[in-house]
Amino acid sequence: MKAYRVQGLSCSNCAAKFERNVKELPGVQDAKINFGAAKIYVNGDTTIEDLEKAGAFENLKIREEREKKVERPPFWKQKENIKVYISALLVLLSWGLSTQYGDQHLIPTVGYGAAILIGGFSLFIKGLKNLSRLSFDMNTLMTIAIIGAAIIGEWGEGATVVILFAISEALERYSMDKARHSIASLMDIAPNEALVRRSGKELMVSVEDIQIGDTMIVKPGQKLAMDGVVTKGISTLNQAAITGESVPVTKVVEDEVFAGTLNEEGLLEVKVTKRVEDTTLSKIIHLVEEAQAERAPSQAFVDKFAKYYTPAIVIIALLIATIPPLLFNADWSTWVYEGLAVLVVGCPCALVVSTPVAIVTAIGNAARKGVLIKGGIHLEEVGALKAIAFDKTGTLTKGVPTVTNLVTFGGIEDELLAITAAIENGSQHPLATSIVREAETNNVNFSSIQVNNFQSITGKGVKAVVNNEIYYVGSPTLFSELHQTIDKNLNSQIEQLQNEGKTVMILGTAKEIQLLIAVADEIRDSSIKVISSLNDLGINTVMLTGDNQMTAYTIGKQVGVSGIEANLLPEDKLNFIKKFRNDHNSVAMVGDGVNDAPALAASTVGVAMGGAGTDTALETADIALMSDDLSKLPYTIKLSRKALQIIKQNITFSLAIKLLALLLVVPGWLTLWIAIFADMGATLLVTLNSLRLLRVKE
Structure with missing residues (x-):
């Protein structure tokens, strides 16, 4: 499958529709959208022009995976937002005229109608197409509500709803772009070209054209464009972009170095060992983007719930609009209006966006701190951990006996x-x-x-x-x-x-x-502090080792683990993890990703140390600590718990605000204004609440 990047993808329903459209293109066998990473994978022959046609309903822009992002104009200058300004101006003018001529006068009505058409044209096109297919999504509900408002003479409220909805969508785009920025910025870490020596000559070469075995010359203050091995020179490298370590690391001849790291002091000559698509940085970006496509359990629940929720809202709105007039001889205009308001308040925007924005933000934040979380499911599981088992050698100790x-x-x-x-x-x-x-x-x-x-x-x-x-x-x-x-x-x-x-x-x-x-074997400097932090978080910590009981007890006591298991063969570690899971339900295993592979696989969450440069750790573990540093573990648990807390808050709030607004129907107090504010407010608040995950620090 070939991957393309999608610009302008801010709504999960639009993402699903775009995927369906791409699947219907001639020459395309299959397509898969990754909403979190804003990417689409296409199996078959197609062109960027065809893909953009498939995304024309949302004005989506497509580019090759490695192609530089086209800078969008500032948020306030974007074309889709200019229509909102014009509509808002028309509504204000019409509102002023209505105070002079009255609400039902032709002049303000024309003004409101123009505002509805300009601000809601693309919305109506989508909504009417969906309605013809009996597909009830956010656009369908809004279209019915606004057209219905116009039919019963509520032109002013219909126009206001269009503007507020457009503002809501614009802010949703902005928030989603901000959430994705943490990964997008990773892609800009490594240079696009490097100084390479070939046949005795030094020349600047694009990273796509650099071959394995080329000698790359890296001057002080420059970033490395490729992974490789130092062949000449000594320098300190800032590896924070890859491992999250803030302290620069000294590199000498035969040491491994990574693309995206900053050469601080000396001149280095580096023999390239990997193609640009295989560098550690490329793998991190790829795995993080794939992780964002993984559905967390809470997201799967929300998606399933929303599938039944939207049709239910349509039925409830229809019953509210018809039962009081038919059975109790109530005023048709009043209850049709209430039914339309229910459609607006029932839009599942806040509910649908409540989980993915939190997951994307948390995984992006972790990646920038040197922690690779390979899916929303693992992010959630870390927060629920009750116990953690540690391999001794190379994990709690330095591994250099x-x-x-x-x-x-x-x-x-x-x-x-x-x-x-x-x-x-x-x-x-x-x-x-x-x-x-x-x-x-x-x-x-x-x-x-x-x-x-x-x-x-x-x-x-x-x-x-x-x-x-x-x-x-x-x-x-x-x-x-x-x-x-x-x-x-x-x-x-x-x-x-x-x-x-x-x-x-x-x-x-x-x-x-x-x-x-x-x-x-020396104990790691960070081990004692990390174990103490985990014990404070209420997590049961156990050390597993093949060493004898006395050696294990001495080291375990120094480190402060609550349990020690010694004289273990590899299969004994596996059996212990299985038993440990039965006792504690949710258990993590922390190891080096190679010798501990069976135990890592058997645990609820497998955490590998030193993912940078270790392909096995990147591939086998659910979470990789890119630096050889345990101190990232309490941060990861704290981030996960915060993410779980925020997801629960988002789901609860988005449902509660809808329920509260629906209760206003009973006394007939629900208006289109209140409905759109409830929907827009809920969407904005859950998005902003999710963005708080960017602020979680180590």
């Missing part, structure tokens, strides 16, 4: 470390990496040692053949199984190291233990 102790039993330390490093060099586990790093730091030569038959023992360690002997490197549990029992003196040494919060690994054979290696 270092060797702290080496204890030998009869052998030479460097030789035993060399054997261990040679075996662990074939493993990707963080603990294995720490041993290899320790050997390299101490200049221990292990690369010449021949390792055969390397085999991983899931959750316990590894084994391999070195110098024709089978060696094991793993946890004390592995050696308890191998040796049946461990010497008391050795066991007390292991326990002492574990009590210090260290993970103990052992090198040995099936007969003897030769080396104890203690490894410690």
Whole structure:
């Protein structure tokens, strides 16, 4: 499917109609509208001209997905708003003339009629077309009400309703544009061209023409146009646009860098590693826009409710207009007028817009803070969380363990470390990496040692053949199984190291233990504060780890989690999350998006750390914290709870104001003025209420 951007899309009903029109175009097999992101996806052959014809009923403008937005004139200068000014002027003049000549005089009536035609022409066209198809939407209801008002001689009120409705639509457009601005501004972060060296020459190249492997030259004060790896130079980069981190990060040769980040100090040469459509920034924009198309549970409820609500309002209005005159001999003119007012007040604008504006605003705000929420459903679920499970390594801790102790039993330390490093060099586990790093730091030569038959023992360690002997490197549990029992003196040494919060690994054979290696992983600076904030929010926090009970307890106690689960294999984490969900109903799992993928998938909300540059995290998690920073988690929960609160307020208010206005029918107090103010006021208030989500801070 090819994606196009749609300018001027402010009403969800119009979006649905535009989608239907596009589907009917010759050569189009299917089309899907994304109202939140103002995009349409088209499967088939069509042109921008044809698409604009399909959207001509709302004067929609279409452009290619990556094409620069055409700047619209200021809000007060826009063509559709100029008609409102003319109509308003005509109404004021007519109102002045009616005080002089009387309401029923021809001159003010002509003035009101002209105001209705100028301000409501496009409205009537849409409404009459819908009426011919028996499609009852906002335009249909307004058309019936205004024409009905004119028929019973209420020209002044009919004209006023047209103007107020036009003002309401204009402000709705403005509010929707403002809500979308947070995502639109992301698209402008990265430059459209970059300085590239090719064949020894430096030239400015459009990002669409930059190839993988090109060398990009980034001067101080410039933004990076593409993702890549630094090949020359040292500098600090402000990555706030991607990760939400306000503190610049130092980048050296072989470090990964992202499009949209700002080079602050040095000159950098960067080897491009991704095409423009595959950069981390492009993926963020794409995923956020897709997220805005995801229907939240509350939105699905509202859409379903509105489907039955609008026809019900038409029936109620018809009954109000006919029953009193037919059964109680009441005045036809009075009750037809009340019925028309019910049609106006019954417009479901506020109800329909109550959820999508809040969702679009919240997801956009989160994206700008470095939190990628992949759908309205996940936004709502985060606010309902009762418990959060954290992976330990790389989540609560820095994930870069270092060797702290080496204890030998009869052998030479460097030789035993060399054997261990040679075996662990074939493993990707963080603990294995720490041993290899320790050997390299101490200049221990292990690369010449021949390792055969390397085999991983899931959750316990590894084994391999070195110098024709089978060696094991793993946890004390592995050696308890191998040796049946461990010497008391050795066991007390292991326990002492574990009590210090260290993970103990052992090198040995099936007969003897030769080396104890203690490894410690530093706790993240933000972990203690984040866990404390979550506990204050009433969320149950649990740490999951494959480490032994003592090490897990020491770190868990330091961090402040309310529960600790140790000695867990990957499948144990998965089973724990399933049980945790049964106990707490709504549970999040926070991990690195790779090793914890099954547990992330089993949780209500999977939260991945360090989404920037990690495709797996971006794809598997429901929420990705773009920086490797847990401090974004309390903000995300606060934002979600605020969004849920605002959605509930919007739905309640939009229904309550309608109900209140409908009750005014009983004493016959409901007027077209009150009806349009109730409808317009409700729509504006729920939209402005939703925009408060832009102000939620970390």
